[in-house]
Amino acid sequence: MSDPLQSLRERIDTLDQQIQALINERAQCAQEVAQVKTASEGEQTVFYRPEREAQVLRRVMERNTGPLSNEEMARLFREIMSACLALERPIKVAFLGPEGTFTQEAALKHFGHSAVCVSLPAIDEVFREVEAGAADYGVVPVENSTEGVINHTLDSFIDSGLHICGEVVLRIHHHLMIGENTRRDKISRIYSHASSLAQCRKWLDAHYPQAERVAVNSNAEAARLIKSEWHSAAIAGDMAADLYQLQKVAEKIEDCPDNSTRFLIIGNQEVPASQDDKTSIMVSMRNQPGALHDLLEPFRQHQVDLTRVETRPSRSGAWSYVFFIDFRGHTQDSKIQQVLQDVAERASDLKILGAYPKGVL
């Protein structure tokens, strides 16, 4: 009688062989795409095509029949595309560091593990690195569902000529973690980034009301610090736990279970439409009554879905404002062109920050 385990493993071996051959055939096609691109675009060739990648991933999810989930299947294809793109040309991605932060996780989620990711200590340094051409793309956080907008990122766009090429949304799970020498019953201090402490405030009030909460520059920094303190714990994510080999004593301690952060991909490239896109603009208005109402009227009139409106003080003078507006649609759509024309007539300044595929993963 044949051993059922043995025959299943033989089937898996055969399938693996076929998958491997097909992945290499795909990689060869990507190499040929690179040759075609270089022949037509020369020195300035842009290898990374976010709109095409978004379409590939959406199709993977649409046709998926399981048992693997859509997200899991898309994640596997994300890595295949990442490896294929690296064959065309490895791309360099600067992210807000240090290593082990959620921004690094977002960079890997968006570009896959074949991208070369470089950590930088501040948001404006990520912008500068990409502007200088030292990195192809940058990844910066822009808003958190619990904590709101990240002003540093919005302000960096005021003086930058970079475009938004994509977005990625990450579910943020915080864990309480300790080092191997920590006395679990004697925790008197908890380190984390200020916004993570805020996102876990109720849980901390309930479980560690007496512990001192210390805000540091990043969650990864918190994870690093506690390695040498026997009475301290840190709140951070999985990447930091792995990087510093910490033990998670309580998992998913964020107060809002759907806590998520949105990150932007910034680069020099304008991205064509992918069929499901968002556009971000920055608008200055003369400070007069009803300014915001006037500004939003064209969106209502043309029935364009606003996804975010944010107000920031302008740097040019007291009590004047710039509005950051995100909406569904792409600057290549005629409806959106009409809205932008109407907005431009009402505004004192309009800057299109980018039109890009809505985050897929």
Ligand SMILES: C=C(O[C@@H]1C=C(C(=O)O)C=C[C@H]1O)C(=O)O
């Ligand atoms: C192969 C291409 O280049 C890159 C690799 C892709 C892929 O592996 O599917 C998709 C888009 C580009 O980032 C292409 O433009 O089609």
